[in-house]
Amino acid sequence: MTVQNTDAALGEQQPLGDQQNATAAEKKPKNEHRWIWFVTGPTACGKTTIAKALAENLNLTYVEGDDPTYDFACTLTARCRLCTFPYPVLRRPYHPKANVEKMSRGEPLTDADRAGWLQALAEHETAKPPTSSSPHLVITCSALKRHYRDILRLGSEHAGDLRIRFIFLQAPEEVLTERAHNRKGHFAKENLVHSQFTILEMPHPTKPKEEGGEPDVLVVDVGKEKGVEEVVREVVGRVRGVMHMGRD
Numbered sequence: 001m002t003v004q005n006t007d008a009a010l011g012e013q014q015p016l017g018d019q020q021n022a023t024a025a026e027k028k029p030k031n032e033h034r035w036i037w038f039v040t041g042p043t044a045c046g047k048t049t050i051a052k053a054l055a056e057n058l059n060l061t062y063v064e065g066d067d068p069t070y071d072f073a074c075t076l077t078a079r080c081r082l083c084t085f086p087y088p089v090l091r092r093p094y095h096p097k098a099n100v101e102k103m104s105r106g107e108p109l110t111d112a113d114r115a116g117w118l119q120a121l122a123e124h125e126t127a128k129p130p131t132s133s134s135p136h137l138v139i140t141c142s143a144l145k146r147h148y149r150d151i152l153r154l155g156s157e158h159a160g161d162l163r164i165r166f167i168f169l170q171a172p173e174e175v176l177t178e179r180a181h182n183r184k185g186h187f188a189k190e191n192l193v194h195s196q197f198t199i200l201e202m203p204h205p206t207k208p209k210e211e212g213g214e215p216d217v218l219v220v221d222v223g224k225e226k227g228v229e230e231v232v233r234e235v236v237g238r239v240r241g242v243m244h245m246g247r248d
């Protein structure tokens with residue numbers, strides 16, 4: 001399958017969990033869809049850099065998935081069980097302070113540490129950003145394991161107009177160790193990189209689903225020979241293509 005064909009399939013597929021029977025929401029005109037792009041991969045792969053550029057280029061709303069102070073205008077009608085603030089404005093810590101402190105010490109998070117963070121991200125997929133911002137989101141989130149990505153896919157089961165897609169930024173461990181080493185002023189240092197590769201479950205978009213394939217993931221090479229500008233150009237082009245195909 002060529003890159004173009006893979007991306008075509010990415011744009012046209014039904015949301016996961018709802019592929020057999022299209023609901024009324026599924027039959028809505030495609031231009032009513034909201035898109036959520038998760039920019040994923042191990043620490044220092046370029047999630048923040050690429051997600052910000054993608055948001056800027058395509059006028060999407062940028063959300064830092066690790067940001068413990070992100071404000072979100074929530075349009076859900078029921079109180080979210082994880083929220084401590086009343087609607088309509090939520091101040092939600094995605095990664096609790098304890099997680100950030102742990103990672104700052106170079107200690108890998110456990111599944112249990114990540115559970116609340118992933119759940120919060122999944123629940124907030126259905127919250128619309130303020131009307132002054134684009135309803136389409138770009139969210140950074142490492143999403144290292146298949147199970148984590150599956151949690152993030154759940155949002156589309158609760159809001160049929162959502163199209164949730166992933167961009168996985170792929171580079172060898174030694175490249176990311178070097179980028180983490182050179183990065184200044186970030187809590188995640190190079191001593192976190194190896195543990196992230198140890199648990200990483202690489203998505204395989206071209207494998208059939210019954211063999212564990214994840215066709216809603218766009219894999220982008222961000223290795224040594226690919227500079228930021230080149231990666232941004234590729235990501236913007238492919239995302240624009242998928243959103244356009246999904247809107248026809």
Ligand SMILES: Nc1ncnc2c1ncn2[C@@H]1O[C@H](COP(=O)(O)OP(=O)(O)O)[C@@H](O)[C@H]1O
Pocket residue numbers: 041042043044045046047048049050140179180182183184222226227228231
């Ligand atoms: N394609 C790239 N080539 C070279 N350096 C990059 C590239 N993408 C990101 N960087 C740099 O690598 C570091 C990590 O990027 P960052 O966006 O903070 O990653 P993440 O959010 O995944 O941890 C930053 O210093 C950034 O400027």
Ligand SMILES: O=C(O)[C@H](O)[C@@H](O)[C@H](O)[C@H](O)COP(=O)(O)O
Pocket residue numbers: 042043044047048066095103109114141142143144188196
């Ligand atoms: O699941 C995790 O272990 C974290 O989410 C981790 O993957 C993330 O990478 C850190 O929060 C560092 O932040 P950056 O990814 O922005 O470096």
